[in-house]
Amino acid sequence: MSGFLTLRRSLLGAGVIGLAAALAACGSSGGGAAGGGSGKKVYMLLPNTTTVRFVTQDGPKFKAAMERTLPGTKVIVQNAEGDANKQVQQVETAISGGADAIVLVAADPFIAGGALQKAQQAKVPVILYDHDAHGGEAKAQVVFNSLSVGQNQGRDAAKLFGDGTPAQPKVIARIYGNQGDYGTTKYKQGQDQLLEPLIKAGKIKVACATYTPGWDPAKAQSEVEQCLTRTNNRLDGVVVMNDGTAGGAIAALKGQNLQGQVPVVGGQDADLQGIQYILLGYQYNTVYKPFKLQAEAAAQLTADVLKTGEVPKSAVDGYVPNDFMKPGVPAKLLPVQVLHKDTVDKVVRDGVWSWKQICAGAVARTPTCVKELKG
Incomplete structure (x- = not known):
């Protein structure tokens, strides 16, 4: 396999049901309001409306998964409508609006670097969802293989x-x-x-x-x-x-x-x-690509970061290069059909x-x- 991705373990034989069970097990302890989720604010920033799945599937499913994983968390979903610079502004607005975490589907992988740097300076963790983003720090990326x-x-x-x-x-x-x-x-x-x-x-x-x-x-x-x-x-x-x-x-x-x-x-x-x-x-x-599975994985990682500040090593299957982090952004890789x-x-x-x-x-x-x- 090329240097673009370093796999720790193969997911090609992993079943969707088994992975969903693993995610549920990972989030079974401390997932309620007693775990500190009540009052947290998470922004999910989508890239466009032309990739229909982000609007009809990922946004709603992530919001529902976040409520199940960390009840009481407020999820705000916004869309850049294909404008990468607008998305950077949305990140700034999220930071000033008191975001505890940002789940980012980058509108442009390179322009998003400025957003990552702004979030890092403000100490607001970013979880990348599906799309990569270069030139800054992200806690993790949830992406299908x-x-x-x-x-x-x-x-x-x-x-x-x-x-x-x-x-x-x-x-x-x-x-x-x-x-x-x-x-x-x-x-x-x-x-x-x-x-x-x-x-x-x-x-x-x-x-x-x-x-x-x-x-x-x-x-x-x-x-x-x-x-x-x-x-x-x-x-x-x-x-x-x-x-x-x-x-x-x-x-x-x-x-x-x-x-x-x-x-x-x-x-x-x-x-x-x-x-x-x-x-x-x-x-x-x-x-x-089962959207519910991806939404649940992103919600679990976001909850982990909100509670502990870190992504569990057990959740990392490989790395996605982003010209900033070495060896890359820790990635949760999901199977496809x-x-x-x-x-x-x-x-x-x-x-x-x-x-x-x-x-x-x-x-x-x-x-x-x-x-x-x-x-």
């Missing part, structure tokens, strides 16, 4: 496009996430492990490859539209990095009536639209979405929805 995400995405892409030949390679576009993000770097690394051998063998040809500032679906749409123009609509597939960029790619394909004909692979987050597009046949997969058309019911069983929410509009006529709605 990003390399595994990319490997799952790359495995599906290799399965779909690996049957090309040097004489007739499969032509694809690669739409990456926000450049410089730890996640983007690791997703690409994981995808490359499966795709680079096929590219070098001439079985796959990459016609276009570009990063997507701020993970903005509209920018992803523009990128794919340009690639379609450049290739005269001759694309065999699009490999993306999350459901938002997948949605942007599908919007571009719709403009040429190519949705469902050109596979979009590499979804992530199990967004409602992503699940719907999978059932419609527009999107091939999504990497499911890839979903396809025949396994999307997982999000219903986990209570993320209901069939009523999923099976709306044209999606209601898909075989899966016809079956589920009848039941």
